[in-house]
Amino acid sequence: MQPDRSGVATPLVSRPGATPPGPGATPLQHLRALARSGFGDGASAVAGLLAQLDDVLDLEAAGAVLSGARRREQLAATGLFTAQPIALLGSCTLDTLPPLLTATMLQAGIQPEIRLAGFNQWRFEVLSGAPTFKDLAPRVVACLLDDSAVFAEITDPLDIEEVEARCAAFPAELRQWTQAAQDVLGGLTVLCTLPLSPLRRDRLIDYRSKARLEAAWQRMNAAILDLATELSGTVVLSDAALAARAGTVFGSDRMRHAAAHSYTPEFLHAYAQELTRVARADLGRAAKCLVLDLDNTLWGGVVGDDGIGGLRLGGSYPGSAYQELQTLARDLEKQGVMLAVASKNNEEIAREAIATHPDMVLQPHSFLAVRANWQPKPDNVRELAAELNIGADAMVFVDDNPVERGLMRELLPQVTTVELPADPAGYASCLAGRGDFNLLKLTGEDRERTKLYRERSQRAELQSTAGSLEEYLAALDSRLTIEPADALNTARIAQLFGKTNQFNLTGVRYTEEDIAQRIADGTGTFFAARLTDRFGDNGLIAAIALSEARDGAWSIDNFVLSCRVFSRNVEDAIVGLILRSAEEHSAAAVLARYTRTAKNAKFAGFYPAQGFVLDAAEDDGTSTGFRHDLTSISDLPDGIRVVNDEGVFHVR
Structure with missing residues (x-):
């Protein structure tokens, strides 16, 4: 056994006779060793090892190692992953997407069977009855297009009126394609708005035409986003949101010419992560409960030492950062996410601070359960899961202390532990951007979840007296x-x-x-x-x-x-x-x-x-x-x- 960077001991091999990687081996080398050994008991380490891969190219390599029919059979035999068949279509080369998607989905406990249509065959594949996916029965059908899907039908890209007309017509074409894809393939259809490449934009030299092109493109993307509400069984991702997470969108000119690669690996990784969130929501595996630390997480300072009046909360930085996290938690709670506290603290003092600090956004009624004591936090989170009658895998743990995060990963790895940045200014953005609680559709009962659980507590109290x-x-x-x-x-x-x-x-x-x-x-x-x-x-x-x-x-x-x-x-x-x-x-x-x-x-x-x-x-x-x-x-x-x-x- 060798500890990973979070302190979790990960098995290196699972079968007698397999050769373990040497000292100082990377997570990717560990994954290769596990794959060579047939996984066995070591399959439980796969998700944790994938979580340690920060480099996109390493993730792609790991996904390639874990792909293929034989690897799927071996991982499926462990019973640790939920199978989900995925059909991918697009207008550009997407050969790096399947291994990236394999890596991100396995990290989330999902084992995808991914099949990719031929280059720029997204229209023909569906119109011809989807022969590539005939025996796949995909649960998710994802189509990622680039701007060539629009400009291929434009005879003169300098004719701004022709471009505007094409942009206006494209959402209706995509609607027809989506309906045809659902008729042929079934499953959940995932679309994405289209980025406009610099080369398309910059060939126009007058600013009036540039503005008209941008306006037409934004109207087109807005109409594509509207398909999410107009068509059942359809999710539409935002290219702008993906670009913000990836930090880059378009691949190099050399790769565009040599291999028809429109997008960077980083953008495709962001897309794979978002598609994984969609797949997880489709399987009903979105997280349900946010477990929050108090000191230096929901407020600045240690209430037991600094007193309620000495806490940094609200006003200028850093108090504004802690209040921002509370505001996010409040908004999550309004959408049905259960809130709980796991804090090393005196319970009476902690509850008093929650109830009386004038800048608290979250109030005592915001939390379904509070554990403020000196027990190990994994024990408290286990108790919280039992009290709320949910699995530990439905809980997301947020704590500023890296030691507490490492302990949670080691002793209760089913819990999703958020790796917060060092600066509290980034706490809210970090948590919101993860999408742990994302749903396909928010129902009225989702919004009422906290109320329902409070009523269940009243029933439990009645049962205890019956x-x-x-x-x-x-x-x-x-x-x-x-x-x-x-x-x-x-x-x-x-x-x-x-x-x-x-x-x-x-x-x-x-x-x-x-x-x-x-x-x-x-x-x-x-x-x-x-x-x-x-x-x-x-x-x-x-x-x-x-x-x-x-x-x-x-x-x-x-x-x-x-x-x-x-x-x-x-x-x-x-x-x-x-x-x-x-x-x-x-x-x-x-x-x-x-x-x-x-x-x-x-x-x-x-x-x-x-x-x-x-x-x-x-x-x-x-x-x-x-x-x-x-x-x-x-x-x-x-x-x-x-x-x-x-x-x-x-x-x-």
Whole structure:
């Protein structure tokens, strides 16, 4: 074992007989050694080693080492990475993008299977039925264009009126292409606005024409950005945002001539990072909780030594920098990010400072949980995760102290630890630019997450005073409502399928487009379940996919339930309603399937507990089929009032 720069001991090899790298070996050399050895137990070190690679060319080399069918099979066998097929298309040479994307995605726990269309084949590939991606079934389809995609159809680049007309028409062409790509390939489509290269701009010598070109180009990009709201299943990235992170956009003239490389490796790396954030959000793996240190993080100074009045917060620098971080945290909280504190401090003093300092942006009610004590911070963060009922991998830790950050990486590597700059002036920009909490679409329930968790704390308090589980459930006065999928709830239904990992009985993750398509063609129906009780509305807590199966039977294609309502018999009530609806509609039986995933093993016996029996005809070797013949349906559980009629579910 050899410690990395954060203090984490990383295995160098995983198979007897493999040759370890020598002393002082680089992270890239470690990765090569792991790849040669077949990874094995050493696969757990891959993400940490990739995180240490600062040079873009090293990242590209690492991605190349970790690519290919054999490497994918070896990494997949470890069970540490989530597979995600990716289709890439573009108008320029993008051969360095797949290895960069492989490196960034593996660092995020995603194992991509990337397939790249031919040079400048983005139009033809889709129009010809996408033969390159025929057997890929991509979950993400990304198209990165350069300005040649626009200027290739312009006969005279000096005719500013022709250029303006072409810029005005291009967004509509891109809209048609996107719709065609979604019809042919499915999945989430990711577009990007187009940078205007200096060579295109600078060939015009009069400033009036330069201004008209820039204005036309900005209007075009604005219309492309509008596609994100006009088209479902579409994300549009901003080239300006990527350029700001990369610090550079266009490749050298030599590479443009020799290899048709429009973009620098740094720009492609920034694009790969953003595409990774999109892919992570698509898989429902965006972070949920921001854990903040206090002293010299949320305020300047040490409250135990300096006193509340001696803290630097607000006003001029550096107090303004700490207040800026608090303002960012407040805005994240308004968008559903949970806030918590992990600080080495006297709790009474820390809480007093939060409550009484006049320049605090964050208030006591901003934090769902506070751990201010002298325990190791990894222990406190574990406790916070347990209290909030989320995984440690859903938490982002921010602390000014590099020793605390190193300890968190070593003892709780599942937590995302932010490497803050030395100057607090950059704290807010550093955290915001990471995109750890980025979502495909912010729902109303996301915004209400903090409120929902506070209400759950009240339920927990009630449970602690109840004499029995039955008494507790009766006191909650729970009311269950089943809602068919519609324009108002489909985004949340797709989010539940995408984000739920524990009670996810088949692991199938339906997107909004999947839901709309199956409803439209009659191959499936989708429902959500809402639970309210004496403390408030829990929101939509379950999603169900049904279809008509063989011989007049119904099929539960997937059933997911939010972990925040575990142990309240909600899942029993929902399946009971499905069985009653099937009986009312004269179905022959109800079929169901359980497919084991990395996180749903505890629910392997769920269907047998509901009266289902094994169905050999539905056992395909990868999952277990079950059947309920509707001859004996159990009573619905006590403690839950069903708002709907019992026949609310249907399959067409």
